[in-house]
Amino acid sequence: xxDITDPNAFRSAIRMWLxxxxxxxxxxxxxxxxxxxxGGKNWAYESDAQQIWLERAxxxxxxxxxxxxxxxxAGLERTxxxxxxxxxxxxxARLPLQSFGIWMLGPALLNFGTHEQKETYLPPIARGExxxxxxxxxxxxxxxxxxxxxxxxxxxxxxxxxxxxxxTSYADKADAIFALVxxxxxxxxxxxxxxxxxxxxxxxxxxKPIRLISGSSPFCETFFDDVKVPKxxxxxxxxxxxxxxxxxxxxxxxxxxxxxxxxxxxxxLGAVIADAYPDGLTDTSLRAQAMDAEIxxxxxxxxxxxxxxxxxxxxxxxxASAMLKYMGTELNKTRHELIMSANGSDALDWDAGxxxxxxxxxxxxxxxxxxxxxxxxxxxxxxxxx
Amino acid sequence: MAKLVxxxxxxxxxxxxxxxxxxxxxxxxxxxxxxAGEIHDPVLWTQMVAMGWAGILIPEDAGGSxxxxxxxxxxxxxxxxxxxxxxxxxxxxxxxxxxxxxxxTLAMRAIASGxxxxxxxxxxxxxxxxxxxxxxATADGNGFQLNGHKAFVVDGGLADRVLVLARTDGGLTLxxxxxxxxxxxxxxxxxxxxxxxxxxxxxxxAATGDDIVGTINDAMSVLQPALAAGQxxxxxxxxxxxxxxxxxxVSYLKERSQFGVKISSFQALQHRAAHLWCxxxxxxxxxxxxxxALDENPCDATLAVSxxxxxxxxxxxxxxVEGVQMHGGIGMTDEFDMGxxxxxxxxxxxxxxxxxxxxxxxxxxxxx
Numbered sequence: 001x002x003d004i005t006d007p008n009a010f011r012s013a014i015r016m017w018l019x020x021x022x023x024x025x026x027x028x029x030x031x032x033x034x035x036x037x038x039g040g041k042n043w044a045y046e047s048d049a050q051q052i053w054l055e056r057a058x059x060x061x062x063x064x065x066x067x068x069x070x071x072x073x074a075g076l077e078r079t080x081x082x083x084x085x086x087x088x089x090x091x092x093a094r095l096p097l098q099s100f101g102i103w104m105l106g107p108a109l110l111n112f113g114t115h116e117q118k119e120t121y122l123p124p125i126a127r128g129e130x131x132x133x134x135x136x137x138x139x140x141x142x143x144x145x146x147x148x149x150x151x152x153x154x155x156x157x158x159x160x161x162x163x164x165x166x167x168t169s170y171a172d173k174a175d176a177i178f179a180l181v182x183x184x185x186x187x188x189x190x191x192x193x194x195x196x197x198x199x200x201x202x203x204x205x206x207x208k209p210i211r212l213i214s215g216s217s218p219f220c221e222t223f224f225d226d227v228k229v230p231k232x233x234x235x236x237x238x239x240x241x242x243x244x245x246x247x248x249x250x251x252x253x254x255x256x257x258x259x260x261x262x263x264x265x266x267x268x269l270g271a272v273i274a275d276a277y278p279d280g281l282t283d284t285s286l287r288a289q290a291m292d293a294e295i296x297x298x299x300x301x302x303x304x305x306x307x308x309x310x311x312x313x314x315x316x317x318x319x320a321s322a323m324l325k326y327m328g329t330e331l332n333k334t335r336h337e338l339i340m341s342a343n344g345s346d347a348l349d350w351d352a353g354x355x356x357x358x359x360x361x362x363x364x365x366x367x368x369x370x371x372x373x374x375x376x377x378x379x380x381x382x383x384x385x386x
Numbered sequence: 387m388a389k390l391v392x393x394x395x396x397x398x399x400x401x402x403x404x405x406x407x408x409x410x411x412x413x414x415x416x417x418x419x420x421x422a423g424e425i426h427d428p429v430l431w432t433q434m435v436a437m438g439w440a441g442i443l444i445p446e447d448a449g450g451s452x453x454x455x456x457x458x459x460x461x462x463x464x465x466x467x468x469x470x471x472x473x474x475x476x477x478x479x480x481x482x483x484x485x486x487x488x489x490x491t492l493a494m495r496a497i498a499s500g501x502x503x504x505x506x507x508x509x510x511x512x513x514x515x516x517x518x519x520x521x522x523a524t525a526d527g528n529g530f531q532l533n534g535h536k537a538f539v540v541d542g543g544l545a546d547r548v549l550v551l552a553r554t555d556g557g558l559t560l561x562x563x564x565x566x567x568x569x570x571x572x573x574x575x576x577x578x579x580x581x582x583x584x585x586x587x588x589x590x591x592a593a594t595g596d597d598i599v600g601t602i603n604d605a606m607s608v609l610q611p612a613l614a615a616g617q618x619x620x621x622x623x624x625x626x627x628x629x630x631x632x633x634x635x636v637s638y639l640k641e642r643s644q645f646g647v648k649i650s651s652f653q654a655l656q657h658r659a660a661h662l663w664c665x666x667x668x669x670x671x672x673x674x675x676x677x678x679a680l681d682e683n684p685c686d687a688t689l690a691v692s693x694x695x696x697x698x699x700x701x702x703x704x705x706x707v708e709g710v711q712m713h714g715g716i717g718m719t720d721e722f723d724m725g726x727x728x729x730x731x732x733x734x735x736x737x738x739x740x741x742x743x744x745x746x747x748x749x750x751x752x753x754x
Contacts, residue, residue: 268752268753268754270749270752270753270754271752271753271754273754274753274754281754287749287754288745290749290754291745291746291748291749292745294748294749294752294754295693295696295697295700295745295748296668296697298672298689298693298748299668299669299671299672299693299697300668302390302668302671302672302674302675302693303667303668303670303671305390305671306390306391306670306671306674306675309389309390309391310391312389313389313391323663323664323667326661326664327664327668372657374660375656375657375660375661376653376656376657376660378660378663378664379656379657379659379660380656382660382663383636383656383659383660383663384640385636385639385640385650385651385655385656385659385660386650386651
């Protein structure tokens with residue numbers, strides 16, 4: 001099937017394969033964090049169907065459709081990848097696997113890793129056998145990410161890591177972490193950083209979940225106390241980790257903006273709000289605000305499509321990720337404010353399930369670079385204002 | 387659907403149009419017309435006709451170039467950048483689309499050849515509401531008598547033909563009549579954007595069955611796609627003017643010094659300019675999409691068109707308000723061009739449906 005290059009024939013083949021292989025239970029479109037299959041050594045499958053779906057998809061490399069086949073992918077170029085995604089969406093299928101390994105470490109390794117690193121790390125990510133987390137932010141390095149201080153000393157036959165990370169998503173559930181560490185404290189701040197892979201089970205690594213305003217604890221503090229790391233665990237050149245980090249931030253921003261808007265394929269905001277008004281949306285002020293947000297959601301969704309089309313035709317998309325990240329996350333905050341408002345005092349009970357996502361969205365315009373950082377990038381790089 | 391990226395032909399068309407308009411119709415051209423009290427430059431329109439712009443939506447067998455709605459939007463967007471004034475929208479986009487829906491070959495031929503300039507007489511009050519049309523076309527023997535008034539008839543002062551929406555016994559009917567018909571009085575408005583619009587008064591204006599565009603009592607089947615085409619092209623013109631106003635502003639930030647430094651170094655201004663750029667990017671997608679949707683099916687493009695029009699109105703308003711504010715005092719002077727952009731944005735925001743009108747269309751189609 002993966003050798004079929006004709007787009008129409010490929011579509012038919014993938015459609016037939018999905019009919020036969022995607023379990024019915026996995027066709028409920030539930031791609032929310034609670035239903036994501038994250039994989040990893042300690043993963044507890046939600047159902048047999050979830051496990052079967054992962055095994056069948058990963059056997060063909062369809063958990064990571066664009067990765068080369070030799071590293072566990074399906075080797076699809078963007079046109080056929082788009083067809084695959086469209087066919088998944090057509091039957092409302094869940095993604096068989098999602099992870100920081102797929103979103104971030106994989107692309108980093110594909111671009112900056114050695115052949116040996118790719119062979120070692122990529123296939124287990126594709127099969128969902130290992131769960132990675134990302135160690136970027138530190139207490140003193142948020143928007144100013146290049147100020148990372150976590151110390152990484154060259155001890156001859158190994159690295160020795162000491163320091164602390166914060167806002168590490170799911171660190172307490174991850175098997176390994178990819179982290180930015182300082183390998184040269186005397187160099188200018190962007191020039192002394194390395195991108196290091198660390199086993200979370202290594203001696204000296206500990207985590208502490210952070211309780212958030214939403215009541216949940218998806219983020220942790222992660223501590224490194226004399227942690228020994230093998231020398232071969234640096235991705236890219238030593239002291240050039242910032243190049244890898246910058247590259248990955250682009251991926252992260254696209255992910256947050258696309259996932260956060262809830263625009264593509266999601267229900268219209270007005271329809272969601274109307275649920276709270278069985279006799280019609282009589283609050284004219286709220287209705288007007290919902291219209292504005294709906295207009296923005298539709299137009300941002302078209303912009304995501306336009307940028308995808310542009311990259312398919314080989315045209316650059318400039319600093320699209322910064323723009324989409326800014327616009328998408330600000331809109332998502334507005335969207336949840338309106339949903340809360342529409343549901344009035346009913347929404348104020350945790351058990352209604354609206355407050356936690358509302359509070360969660362407040363982080364969208366902070367994580368992966370704040371809105372202000374995005375505007376700064378656009379001002380400097382697109383408009384040349386300095 | 388076709389890709390949301392300009393084709394090679396569209397890119398070439400845009401470059402060609404830009405080259406022509408920068409030379410023949412820069413903002414200074416509109417200023418000159420205004421200062422001379424002129425509402426129209428026949429030479430400029432003749433040049434546009436010669437380049438095939440008047441026939442851009444007209445089939446080749448009626449003398450047009452039949453390039454489609456996306457191409458028409460490309461031209462409108464370029465015209466917006468320099469505020470080029472011409473009857474392109476009312477004649478080549480709106481009237482041509484209505485007449486094409488009705489299969490009126492002779493009338494289309496007259497547009498493509500530059501012989502006819504059309505205006506659309508649809509509004510009767512301060513807001514766009516075609517369904518509320520009160521102008522009456524009363525049956526009279528074999529023909530009709532038209533009585534009533536029309537407001538905000540764009541290009542009404544220079545058109546020789548008028549498409550007028552009238553109420554007939556069983557619904558709404560669109561008539562194509564001569565602007566100099568007996569009983570038709572045209573009063574020019576003194577428009578803020580220095581373009582033309584007029585109030586039309588109908589006092590027993592005679593029309594025949596041959597003057598009906600499409601079918602009696604069924605104006606909307608020819609008018610609806612024509613309005614959609616006009617709204618999309620106007621949205622394109624509007625995002626064109628918004629990006630031009632933004633470009634002027636961004637350039638100014640790099641030139642102007644205060645407190646001993648370029649004002650482009652101030653973060654407050656950087657972030658406002660960057661936000662404006664984001665808004666123009668998002669609206670550009672909606673405008674491109676509207677052209678594509680019309681090319682796919684002009685009778686089923688309401689969501690795409692209203693989205694483009696609504697976004698364009700909002701973005702242009704932001705661009706001109708920020709334009710004046712970031713220019714400071716000079717932005718308020720007539721000598722400076724920003725005011726032309728602000729006034730054109732305001733007129734474009736009202737023509738063919740304001741923000742509320744289009745937001746309402748979107749809400750209806752999105753189920754709330």
